[in-house]
Amino acid sequence: MQQSAVHGQGRQTRRQQATDAEERLRQSEERFRTLVDSVKDYAIFMLSADGIVLTWNQGAQQLKGYAPEDIIGQSFERFYTEQARAAGRPHQLLDIARTEGRVEDEGWRARKDGSLFWADVVITALRDEHGQTVGFAKVTRDLTDRRQAEQDRAARMAAEHAAQTFERLQVATAAVAAASDPKTVAELLADAAMRQVGAASAAVALRTPDAPSLETVGMCGDSSIAPEIEIPLALDQRSLGVIGLGFGHARVLDPDERGFLLALGEVGAQALDRARVYAAEQLARTEAQAAARLARDETAVVETLHRVNLALSAELDPDKVVQAVIDAARSVTGAEFASFSAEPAIVEDGHPAFGSYLMVPVHSKSGNAVGTLHLGHREPNVFTERAERLAGGIAAQAAVALDNARLYREVQEAVRTRDEFLAAAAHDLKTPLATTKAMAQLLKNRIDRQHVPGMERLTEGLLRIDRSVERMTALIDELLDLARMQMGRPLDLDLHEVDLSGLMRDVLDDHRPNAPRHALRLVRSDTPVVAKVDPVRIRRSLDNLVANAIKYSPAGGEVVVHIDSSLCDGVRVASVRVSDQGVGIPAADLPYVFERFRRGGNVAFIHGTGIGLGIAQSIVRQHGGSLSVESLEGKGSTFTVRLPLD
Amino acid sequence: MADEPHVLVVEDDASLRETLIWALEDDGLQVAAAVDGVDAVQKASAQLPRLVVLDMSLPGLDGFGVAAALRSQFGSGLPILVITADGQPRHKAERVGAYAYLHKPFDVSDLVQRVREGLSRTAV
Numbered sequence: 001m002q003q004s005a006v007h008g009q010g011r012q013t014r015r016q017q018a019t020d021a022e023e024r025l026r027q028s029e030e031r032f033r034t035l036v037d038s039v040k041d042y043a044i045f046m047l048s049a050d051g052i053v054l055t056w057n058q059g060a061q062q063l064k065g066y067a068p069e070d071i072i073g074q075s076f077e078r079f080y081t082e083q084a085r086a087a088g089r090p091h092q093l094l095d096i097a098r099t100e101g102r103v104e105d106e107g108w109r110a111r112k113d114g115s116l117f118w119a120d121v122v123i124t125a126l127r128d129e130h131g132q133t134v135g136f137a138k139v140t141r142d143l144t145d146r147r148q149a150e151q152d153r154a155a156r157m158a159a160e161h162a163a164q165t166f167e168r169l170q171v172a173t174a175a176v177a178a179a180s181d182p183k184t185v186a187e188l189l190a191d192a193a194m195r196q197v198g199a200a201s202a203a204v205a206l207r208t209p210d211a212p213s214l215e216t217v218g219m220c221g222d223s224s225i226a227p228e229i230e231i232p233l234a235l236d237q238r239s240l241g242v243i244g245l246g247f248g249h250a251r252v253l254d255p256d257e258r259g260f261l262l263a264l265g266e267v268g269a270q271a272l273d274r275a276r277v278y279a280a281e282q283l284a285r286t287e288a289q290a291a292a293r294l295a296r297d298e299t300a301v302v303e304t305l306h307r308v309n310l311a312l313s314a315e316l317d318p319d320k321v322v323q324a325v326i327d328a329a330r331s332v333t334g335a336e337f338a339s340f341s342a343e344p345a346i347v348e349d350g351h352p353a354f355g356s357y358l359m360v361p362v363h364s365k366s367g368n369a370v371g372t373l374h375l376g377h378r379e380p381n382v383f384t385e386r387a388e389r390l391a392g393g394i395a396a397q398a399a400v401a402l403d404n405a406r407l408y409r410e411v412q413e414a415v416r417t418r419d420e421f422l423a424a425a426a427h428d429l430k431t432p433l434a435t436t437k438a439m440a441q442l443l444k445n446r447i448d449r450q451h452v453p454g455m456e457r458l459t460e461g462l463l464r465i466d467r468s469v470e471r472m473t474a475l476i477d478e479l480l481d482l483a484r485m486q487m488g489r490p491l492d493l494d495l496h497e498v499d500l501s502g503l504m505r506d507v508l509d510d511h512r513p514n515a516p517r518h519a520l521r522l523v524r525s526d527t528p529v530v531a532k533v534d535p536v537r538i539r540r541s542l543d544n545l546v547a548n549a550i551k552y553s554p555a556g557g558e559v560v561v562h563i564d565s566s567l568c569d570g571v572r573v574a575s576v577r578v579s580d581q582g583v584g585i586p587a588a589d590l591p592y593v594f595e596r597f598r599r600g601g602n603v604a605f606i607h608g609t610g611i612g613l614g615i616a617q618s619i620v621r622q623h624g625g626s627l628s629v630e631s632l633e634g635k636g637s638t639f640t641v642r643l644p645l646d
Numbered sequence: 647m648a649d650e651p652h653v654l655v656v657e658d659d660a661s662l663r664e665t666l667i668w669a670l671e672d673d674g675l676q677v678a679a680a681v682d683g684v685d686a687v688q689k690a691s692a693q694l695p696r697l698v699v700l701d702m703s704l705p706g707l708d709g710f711g712v713a714a715a716l717r718s719q720f721g722s723g724l725p726i727l728v729i730t731a732d733g734q735p736r737h738k739a740e741r742v743g744a745y746a747y748l749h750k751p752f753d754v755s756d757l758v759q760r761v762r763e764g765l766s767r768t769a770v
Contacts, residue, residue: 427703430731430750435661437751442668445754469751492734 022048022134043140046126049133051076051094063142065112076138079109081116097123098133109140118147165260168196173267180282182206182275186218189243189268193231194221196264197257199245201225204233206241206272214241221246229253231261235269243268304332305393312401316408325373325398332394333358333387335375340398342371355380358388360395364403373398415486422483426476433469433476440465478540485618493534493622500529500538500574500643501563507543508561517556520546524563529574531643533623538643541616541627545578545639548612552603553582553636565645572645579638585631593629613639653761654695655679656686656712657729658704666699666757673758683707687715694720697764699757702730702738713742725764 043060045053053076056068064071064079077090084090084107096103102124109119120141125133172192179185186204194202201221205214227244228251234240243265253261308328315321322340330338335358354376362370373395375383383391444462447455481491501524508520531538549559562577583603585593594617617627624644631637653675657663663679670677678695680686683704690698698716702709709728716724728739728747739747745767746760 427731431659431662434729434731434751435659435665438662438665438669438754438757441754442665442672445672473751492737 017128017130017132024128024134041141043138045138047076047094047123047136047138049135051090051136054135060140063111063117063140064109070112079140081108081110084108093121093123094136097125097136101125106143117142118144161256165256169260169263169267172196172264173271176268176271177274179271180275180278182272182279183217185268185271185275187220188218189233189264189271190218190220193243193245193261193264196260197245197251197253199229199251200248201227201246203227203244203246204241204268205244206233207239217241222248231265233265233269233272235273240269240272304390305397308332308394309397312397313404315401316405318402318405318409321398321401321405325394325401329373329375329391329394332390333375334382335377337374337376339374340371341374354378356382358383358391360391362395362399362402364399370399370402419483419487423480423487426480426483429476430473433473437466437469440469474536477536481537481619482615485615491534491537491619491622493537495532496535497530498533498535498538500531500533500576502528503535503539504542504561504563504576507539507546510543511546511550515550515559518550518553519558520550521558521560522563523560525565527565529563529565529645531574531645533643534619537619538623541619541641542576542578544612544616545576545641548639549578549580549582549637552584553580555582557581557636568642574643574645576641576643577638578640579636581636584633584635584637585629586633590629590631594627652676652678652693652695653697653699653765654686654690655699656683656704656709657699657701658682659701662701669754669757670699670761673761675761683709683712686712690716691719695724697761698724698726699761700726700728700742700744702728702732702742709738710742713744717743725767727760727764 040059040062042057043063044057045060046055048054053071053074056066056071060071061067077085080090093103093105102122105121105123107119107121108116109121110116120143122139124137124139126135126137128134172188176185176188176192179188186206190202190204193199199221201223202219203216203223204218205216207214225246225248227246229245229247231243231245232239233242243261245261308324311324311328312321315324326338326340329335335356337354340362356377356379358375360373360375362373364370373391375391377383440462444459444466447458447462452458484491501522504522504524508522512520546559546561553559558579558581560577560579562579563574565572565574567573594613613627620627620641620643626642628640628642629637630640653670655663655666655670655677657666657679658681660681663681667677667679678689678693680689684707686698686700686704687707689695698712700709700712704712707715709730713726716726722743726742726744728735728742728744729750729752730738730747731750732738735747735749738744745764748757748760
């Protein structure tokens with residue numbers, strides 16, 4: 001109670017003081033007004049402690065559009081934009097002025113008509129003798145024009161700056177772009193980057209193509225200062241390396257510098273890539289020139305080695321390779337004795353009782369010692385420097401030939417293992433297929449006998465299973481044939497009298513739905529051509545020829561099949577010719593058409609494995625027939641199957 | 647039923663064996679089955695079959711061995727129908743003196759027809 005009374009009294013006292021202060025303020029304002037009123041370029045007015053407008057001068061009226069009677073007694077908040085009001089900005093400013101004595105602010109302010117102007121505002125706290133804030137003087141200036149001018153100037157400066165940056169970039173990179181070796185490019189980049197931002201050191205580290213680690217290539221400035229900032233050298237998102245910049249003190253790049261350096265990095269990466277390609281070309285050219293010089297100077301040596309090389313590369317049996325190496329080494333060096341040991345060379349004290357002795361290590365491509373070539377002669381000083389070089393060359397070739405022979409054996413082994421596996425797997429698949437097929441048929445028989453409800457769908461499903469097994473069996477048989485032929489084993493032909501025209505008609509009918517751009521035509525003689533063949537295998541071969549004719553004439557056209565019979569050396573022969581108007585086969589590839597995994601040089605764009613024709617040929621050959629080809633690149637091909645009749 | 651012809655099916659794959667039995671029984675035949683070569687020889691010795699359906703690839707004693715054993719015991723009169731997944735069925739059939747062969751997978755109707763054919767041979 002008592003406390004409350006004391007408190008109430010205190011408030012009374014403060015209010016009294018405030019009223020006194022306002023009175024004094026008004027008096028001082030009178031003096032103030034005459035001074036202030038003459039000012040037209042500034043809005044100068046007083047605010048009460050809680051932001052109520054107390055006075056209004058001419059400048060304020062002109063600037064803000066309010067007449068004194070409109071605004072005096074209103075809150076000064078209405079001079080602010082809606083957002084500023086929402087953020088509590090007006091009272092924040094008063095609070096600052098209250099504590100700091102003064103606050104200056106720049107920002108958008110609203111006129112009476114709602115339009116905005118850019119204002120410079122100074123609010124000064126007015127205090128009484130006790131230091132109590134009794135109100136504020138507010139001076140507002142319209143800076144819209146000045147702000148516009150500043151913005152224009154900034155934009156102009158930015159444009160000028162961008163132009164300068166671009167020019168600097170061009171100057172810096174002209175030299176970079178002109179440089180033709182990666183090291184020079186790297187050094188120029190480091191120099192340009194360092195000078196641009198006033199760094200103390202700059203280093204360009206590059207990622208080498210074969211190793212992912214970075215290697216410092218170009219360096220300038222004080223190398224004792226480690227790089228603190230790195231600029232990527234990236235090309236198509238591929239990192240070629242970095243430009244590292246060292247300052248020796250903490251340094252933050254401004255956006256402008258960063259932009260310049262990133263652009264420098266981009267141009268630099270392009271230049272580096274170009275320089276690398278150029279360097280590689282240079283190197284290749286130099287090597288080619290060196291090789292040519294060597295060839296001119298030492299034609300004999302090279303030719304000898306070439307002959308040895310040919311002899312060695314034809315040999316795939318390791319023992320024979322060794323013998324060929326020994327023979328070649330002896331004949332080219334003039335040695336009386338030559339041998340090859342499979343142990344690496346061991347240097348002992350003294351050497352065998354030869355007048356001349358030459359020992360050449362043989363290293364495989366992987367660097368392993370494969371063996372040693374020993375050459376000897378009873379006479380001293382037989383082995384000249386040229387003989388030594390020749391022996392070295394032969395040793396190098398021996399390594400390659402031995403490697404090849406070993407690889408060939410491994411490949412043969414791998415192919416054999418694969419083929420055996422394939423044959424066994426295909427065979428094992430047949431038993432479950434037999435169950436599936438027979439069971440589907442048994443179930444179908446039951447359903448047929450017992451008239452099960454919905455039996456049509458059941459019967460149809462079981463027929464589908466049966467036909468799928470049929471198809472899978474055909475595929476497995478094809479795999480088995482393939483494996484068997486690759487193992488060099490003959491097929492067990494199941495021979496029947498077959499009308500080739502009928503067979504071919506079926507083949508063409510099969511392909512027609514999938515070859516809308518091709519006209520498939522069968523031309524046959526009046527008499528049927530009946531041959532004793534394995535219908536499944538021959539059909540597969542003919543199918544392959546027709547499929548190829550369609551596949552290798554991607555633009556469409558005619559695929560014509562001629563079937564007739566004729567006498568050839570007293571034997572009646574059926575011939576089936578499949579002709580297309582497709583891409584044809586380059587003359588250089590023609591002799592290899594039937595080799596496995598060989599495909600024409602002009603058909604890389606067409607999917608294929610390069611085994612179909614080889615298989616077709618072996619099947620026809622096993623029937624005692626032949627498969628041949630005529631072709632003109634760009635005109636088309638004709639494949640001819642000849643089969644003996646009778 | 648007792649005088650129905652008796653067929654011995656020799657097949658190591660259980661599923662296919664059951665299927666073969668089912669197929670032949672559906673046709674009114676009396677069927678015994680053996681799971682491998684040794685089992686086949688034992689079953690045949692216990693009760694002489696009138697016909698043998700013989701899978702050639704069996705574990706241990708294979709089709710050739712089974713045929714040789716049967717021939718030595720019962721002579722060449724016992725008809726054997728060979729079933730094989732291999733590429734040279736005719737060759738194999740000839741080697742074991744089979745009257746016919748079936749290639750896996752086969753049609754049930756072919757199986758039944760061949761078995762009937764074999765049984766009529768012995769009947770003559």
